[in-house]
Amino acid sequence: MKALITGITGFVGSHMAEYLLNNNIEVYGTIRHRSRMNHISHLVDDLNLVECELRDPFSVESVIGHVKPDLIFHLAAQSFVPTSWNSPMDTIHNNVAGQLNIFEAVRRLGLNSKIQIACSSEEYGHVEPSEVPIKETNPLRPLSPYAISKVTQDYLGYQYYKSYGLHVVRTRTFNHTGPRRGENFVTSNFSKQIAEIEKGIKPPVIHVGNLQAKRDFTDVRDIVRGYWLALEKGDPGDDYNIASNTCWTIEEMLNLLLSYSKVEVQVQEDPARLRPSDVEIPAR
Numbered sequence: 001m002k003a004l005i006t007g008i009t010g011f012v013g014s015h016m017a018e019y020l021l022n023n024n025i026e027v028y029g030t031i032r033h034r035s036r037m038n039h040i041s042h043l044v045d046d047l048n049l050v051e052c053e054l055r056d057p058f059s060v061e062s063v064i065g066h067v068k069p070d071l072i073f074h075l076a077a078q079s080f081v082p083t084s085w086n087s088p089m090d091t092i093h094n095n096v097a098g099q100l101n102i103f104e105a106v107r108r109l110g111l112n113s114k115i116q117i118a119c120s121s122e123e124y125g126h127v128e129p130s131e132v133p134i135k136e137t138n139p140l141r142p143l144s145p146y147a148i149s150k151v152t153q154d155y156l157g158y159q160y161y162k163s164y165g166l167h168v169v170r171t172r173t174f175n176h177t178g179p180r181r182g183e184n185f186v187t188s189n190f191s192k193q194i195a196e197i198e199k200g201i202k203p204p205v206i207h208v209g210n211l212q213a214k215r216d217f218t219d220v221r222d223i224v225r226g227y228w229l230a231l232e233k234g235d236p237g238d239d240y241n242i243a244s245n246t247c248w249t250i251e252e253m254l255n256l257l258l259s260y261s262k263v264e265v266q267v268q269e270d271p272a273r274l275r276p277s278d279v280e281i282p283a284r
Helices: 012-022 055-065 081-086 088-109 144-165 186-198 220-233 250-258
Strands: 002-006 026-031 048-051 069-074 112-118 165-172 205-208 239-242 264-271
Touching: 002 055, 012 026, 048 055, 055 088, 069 088, 069 186, 069 220, 081 112, 081 144, 088 112, 088 144, 112 144, 112 220, 144 186, 165 205, 165 220, 186 205, 186 250, 205 250, 220 239
Parallel strands: 002 026, 002 069, 026 048, 069 112, 112 165, 165 239, 205 264
Antiparallel strands: none
């Protein structure tokens, strides 16, 4: 069995590659000439890496026609919500065009590939207290350009399943963390700030955004297993939430990280870290 992972050099993609290799799957991954390889450097000898610009339909069709994958895990995306406020068009174009090109290539080539698309809990956006815990049937009320891009990916997956019979499974993943998480993301960012304070590199001040926002955190290694199970057990055309079913405020997460350190810190809100609108998941 052959699997193609887009975004294989990224945080989730590298863990997806490890999971598939451990299950004796032949793994192909798309890269670009500027891709950073540090996340998969320990796997390179076991991978088949192919250069591909996902926004170029000819590049995508060439790769998929060459690989003819049984499984496609579409994980490549602009995935940092704050960046989408600064570059809304780039975020939407990047996230939608790449997926559309994959669908069109699979359709035109007549392949029976099973395709998992990595959508997001950000699609739910504004959630009413009566709607928690969030189910897949909950209304989508996106609150960022990133969330809009994910809603578009989500509905395109449904449309291509209904219109052309593509085996598309949509996964709406809540926050995930673990080894190799980028330093822009909250758990890694707090951890780095604490480490720099411990080493005397920076003053004992932790800069934060909205500490009262609530998030559901899952280990990335459980997430990729969920992606695998979604393709193996899920029904094509359906969507599946992947989460731990436990909510933390960002403040609770910060306090947990601080509990592993002996430094005394001052917590300071940084206006630059606040979003124009934030997803506030209400208490259960």
